[in-house]
Amino acid sequence: MPKNINFDKLSHQPAYRVVSEKIRNAIVSGEIKTGELLPTETTLAEQFGVTRSTIREAIRLLEHGGMLGRADRKRLVVTLPQTDTVGRSVSSxxxxxxxxxxxxxxxxxxxEPLASKLACSTATAKDKQRLTANLVHTAEVMDNHDALLEAEIEFHDLLANATHNSALLLARAPLNELFYPAAWGAVIRALSPGKRILVAHQHIYGAICANNPDKAEEWMKKHMLDFRRGIEMGNLGFNEPVKG
Amino acid sequence: MPKNINFDKLSHQPAYRVVSEKIRNAIVSGEIKTGELLPTETTLAEQFGVTRSTIREAIRLLEHGGMLGRADRKRLVVTLPQTDTVGRSVSSxxxxxxxxxxxxxxxxxxxEPLASKLACSTATAKDKQRLTANLVHTAEVMDNHDALLEAEIEFHDLLANATHNSALLLARAPLNELFYPAAWGAVIRALSPGKRILVAHQHIYGAICANNPDKAEEWMKKHMLDFRRGIEMGNLGFNEPVKG
DNA sequence: GCTGACATATTGTCCGACAATATGTCAATT
DNA sequence: AATTGACATATTGTCGGACAATATGTCAGC
Incomplete structure (x- = not known):
């Protein structure tokens, strides 16, 4: 009786995938630090024992994730993935x-309410200064729909950045890219809520400067609920798919 | 006096990038639907008027985002990016x-508390059935550290899936991949809190079945705070970088 | 010390080739 | 009729070499 040999389903990974994974490991493990140049394609090809074409495909795999950037449009450099870069693939x-x-x-x-709460204890002077500038600018462009939308998005982004929590920044990246531009844009065009927006932002900002997390959180909740009412009042298709 | 001609800094995007973007647009705009096969490399090369190598590099750019998968290990097929696939690049x-x-x-x-709250009104019978099975299994393996960790992660994942909110699923993907395995793992090994975990899960599950969003949210908060206390009691380096 | 010419290095793109493998076709066999 | 096997075909993975464009380094000349 023949032995019941158990062959494990051999996973024939293409070479460019293997190479890509090796480079990726070298990067996230810190073996190649951020800011350092990646070896040239030819040397990589020699080291891995494959052709330059294969190396290039492997590099492309990583390039989209944002961990590889261009130093001078020639050599590749290891870079910290930026929020918007990573956010783009999530948004897709x-x-x-x-x-x-x-x-x-x-x-x-x-x-967003979480960001408001956290920002109270983490916002630096620089962060607050940026928020101040944003509020001033918002007041100026209150009647310009496009500029107002831009300022509104920037406020939320500055606030999130003030938490200095990269996990939070990445988690909310799609909001910046998908949600606010389309949804806020619709509300602003339909209702011209410039005044209401500014007041809410001011309260949030005030609570942060006063180091009052609960109030900051509460006002952001109000702000978001207000926004939702705007959507519903305008009958703007809250349950429809976002169109990119 | 010569006219002040204003040349805009021409952005010389490499061909593989342009091609990649065009394909990406065709995909997210629905021009190529999910499940359909991507044209073969040679036809793409002819259509875009570039070489196959360039096409291949363009494809690699998209492949990492998870919108392209392999039908039969040869032809590429347009696929819905899975949570874990996208989550991996975010985690990196x-x-x-x-x-x-x-x-x-x-x-x-x-x-997580948000997920608990939302799941109350969105969880299907199938979702609840899966949660039940998870609870039973958790009770069985309560003293096996590895199995308990796995069950704990699965509970949170099932809960999130029960919201049927893809934005929420993607936002919390890094938790599954980075946070829970390392952090919960440490707590479980240090404190053996199997009983506490199970009780919390049962309360959350009970609140969902009773369609009581506030209670579900509250218990999840307790659960997470409890977990944090575990970390602090065990002195397990809450402020250190996660090691992948 | 600065400038400009020149060689060098590196990437982007092309071309052609071949092996491995999945798919389709069709005849032979049971 | 259904299954099998042989064979041609299509497609991807990988290779090797080639060349243009451009950034970098070097060195003479002013």
Whole structure:
């Protein structure tokens, strides 16, 4: 009787994938530090024992994630993935999943008040200064729909940055890219809520400067609920998929 | 006096980037639907008027985002990016940013109670059935550290899936991959809190079945705070960077 | 010391080739 | 009729070499 040999399904990974994974490991493990130049394609090809074409495909795999940037448009340099870079691939995924405004709003309801609360204890002088400048600018452009939208988005982004929590920044990246531009844009065009927006922002900012986390959180919640009412009043299709 | 001609700094994007972007647009705009096969490399090369190598590099750029998968290990097929696939690149980014357990915990504090609350009204019978099975299994393996950790992670994942909110799922993907395995793992090994975990899960599950969002949210908060206390009691380096 | 010419290095793109493998076709066999 | 096997075909993975464009380094000349 023949032995029952158990062959494990051999996983024939293409070479460019293997190479890519090796480079990726070298990067996240810190073996190649951020800011350092990646070896040239030819030397990489020699080291891994493959052709330059294969190396190039492996590099492309990583390039999209944002961990590789261009130093001088020639040599590649290891870079810290920026929020917006990573956010773009997440946003693509969400668009393909036909994510609705409602779903994004729910996430925003979870993250934005949290950001407000955290920012109270983490915001630096520089952060507060940027927020101040944003408020001034918002007051100036209150009647310009496009400029107002831009200022509104910037406020939320500055606030999130003031937490200095990279996990939070990445988690809310799709809000910047998908949710606010489309949803706030619609509300602003339909209702011209410049005044209401500014007042809410001012209260949030005030609470942060007063180091009052609860109040900051509460006002951000109000702000988001207010926004939701705007969507509903304008009958703007809260349950429809976001269109990129 | 010569006219002041204003040349805009021409941005010489490499061909593989342009091609990649065009394909990406075709995909997210739905021009190529999910499940459909991507044209073969040679036809793409003819259509875009570039070489196959260039096409291949363009494809690699998209492949990492998870919007392209392999149908039969040959032809490429357009696929819905899975949570874990997208999550992996986010996790890489977070690792490079030297994200701390504390930061991830803060995000978890924002998203997990939210998931509990939302799941009350969205969980299907199938979802609840899966949760039940998880609870039974958790009770069985309560003294096996590895199995308990796995069950604990699965509970939170099932809960999040029960919201059927893809934005929320993507936002919390790094928790599954980075936070829970390392942090919960440490707590479980140090304190053997199997009983406490199970009780908390049962309360959350009970609140969902009773359609009591406030209670579900509250218990999840307790659960997360409890976990944090565990970390602090064990003196397990809450403020250190997560090691991948 | 600065400038400009020149060689060098590196990437972007092209071309052609071949092996491995999945798919389709069709005849032979049971 | 259904299955099998042989064979041609299509497609991807990998190779090797080639050349243009451009950034970098070097060195003479002013």
């Amino acid at each position: 995924a969400l668009l393909m999943h036909r994510v609705t405004y409602e779903e994004l709003w729910q996430v925003a309801m979870g993250l | 980014a977070l690792l490079m940013h030297r994200v701390t357990y504390e930061e991830l915990w803060q995000v978890a504090m924002g998203l």
